Amino acid sequence: MSETSGRPFRLPAPGRPDASAGAAAETAGRPFRLPAPRRTGAPGEHASETTARLRPVPADPVPDEPAAPFGRSSVQGTTTTRPAPPPRPAHRPSAPAAPVTPDPALSWSATRPLVSFGEPEGYDGDARPRPLGRRGASQAAAAAVCLVLGLGLISGAVTGSWLVGGSGDEGAPSTFAAAGSLWHSVPVDQLFPPTVQGRGAGPGGADRTWTRIAVAPDSDCKDAFDPLLRKALAPVGCERLLRATYTDATESYVTTVGLLFTTADAPGMTALANRFRKERLDRRSDLMPLPYAAKGTPAAGFGAPQRASWTVSVLTEAPVVVYAVSGWADGRTVDDPQPAGDAVEADATTAVAQAGLGNEAQGLADRVERDFRRNVRSASEQPS
Template sequence: MPPRTAGEPGTERPPLAGEPEPEHQPKPRPQTAPDRDAAPSGRRSDGPDPAPSWAAPARPYVSLGEPEGYDGLARPRRLGRRLRARTVAAAVCLVLGLGLVTGAVTGSWLAGDAGAGGARNAFAAAGELWHSAPVDQLFPPTVEGVGAGPGGADRTWTRIAVAPDASCAGAFDPLLRKTLAPVGCARLLRATYTDATRSHVTTVGLLFTEADAPAMADLAARFEREHLGSRTDLMPLPYAAEGTVAAGFGARQRAAWTVSVLTDAPVVVYAVSGWADARTVAEPQPAEAAMAPGAASAVAQAGLGHEAQGLADRVERALRAHARPATEQPS
């Protein structure tokens, strides 16, 4: 602490031995007016503040506790623990949600990849059926067409001839051969059927191409876009077998036809029908037109559109059915 100056209260001390006693001086009269030279803060300007800094009153220490709330029975409860519990629960839910989403995406990706691989395998397997499947599987001796006739009548077709498997040379008219050229020709299989009355004959053909799936899709799109399946100059040729009711079934006897370009197999399926008595047809019709409600042409009235479309559909189904088991995975 700084020494106190003389004249201030509390500065008197008892005299030492041999020291004369100091004379008492009158105490100064207290000032009534404020000192003009005093510091603005009210402290004396001739010395430091006599009150030490540690003598100032200490600030109180406040401890902030956890907030409290009330439960459903108005009982006080701490909120901190509940907030922490909610935070932990939210984090757990977030982790579980991310895991479920990731697993779903991964499973979808794997399933999609497996489905694409299965489609590729089925496509390749269908392309090998021309030499791996027996003829009776591709062209059954008897084909039942339940509801395949006009008005939903049933049909039964009996196979009367099977052409040897061969190339496509001479099997199509020049314009149709040119149209099918982009997909190539690996093998051509054909069979001719007759109905139960033996009054109609129908040739069904399976053209196994050398194309991949995109090429088959392009050809199918072109047939759809340009309506190639309904052009009379793109009709397939029939297969006339000697010694059968189809012996006179030639190009001029074609009455109704259909051509289907598959996209899930490298195959073009077609069928062409006519009368078994070798009569000439002046105005052949696409099967779809001959099957339309109200069609009144002789071809439509005879049901030759149903003959061609019904047989083509069932041979196509048999093709897919025999291509599928080779690619199915055992459970």
């Protein structure tokens, strides 16, 4: 025992009790190979051994296995053990292990559960799973109800718009009739306010303020229009004509605005509006309205030769034609009048356009028409 205390203890290889330590070192550089199948017994102790060796338990031979993927194995007796593999770097992938022929009785593939992928499921209102993409009978019924309700709301909105005189091509019968009677049921200050604010109505978006200087007595249409314009308006008839003349804040311009109440029905007004639009009758200088010149006012000299710009609008939801005509307040004549639709263009360079007379006619007519529509809505909403 004293002879071996200074060096590490090594077990001799089986069957070679007298092998030296150099024999084990000699095999360190060679690749590891598995030993032959285990023997059924171990040799007895040799007389030269000073210590008792461990005796392996005999076992049945096992199939050959491939070499371990890491390092080499150490042999102790007839039992083979493999050292644990060294730690791998986290960023380097590990080399795949050599294929191993598994025991069919212990194979994982023979014992793993069978997994199948079916149609994905959702959940209904009662938290019960149902396949996605299918609708239950209750959902289909709810969708049908929503569709019916939506169509009902839309049709109701359209009907309500028709009853209160919306922006359709033809007004409702009640609204149309109410509009035709406003000439004798609405005060003149509501049809032609004493002061009209034209915010952004001037050239370049400038504000305008118009002051009423004269109101003509209500009358028929005799001598109220030039013969050609009277002929164009004849299909809708003439129930009553209302007119008023305004001037701007500087009293440089005068503008007459008129409301012609016709005897036509809604289809007749629609036909006239279509003709004016298709034939561009509102752009013809021989179809300009006549102004109303009141004595003792800045519009005293405002006659036919002083007409500079004009606009004509045929309404379809009311039996009314709205028009306006403008000119200079100093009585100067105009040889080349221009329709307001052309004079308000940004690139218009005529004297009428540069002076803003197109904005005077168009801006005042728009606001009088807006007030008239408001009066029509108020009249149609009142109980009869």
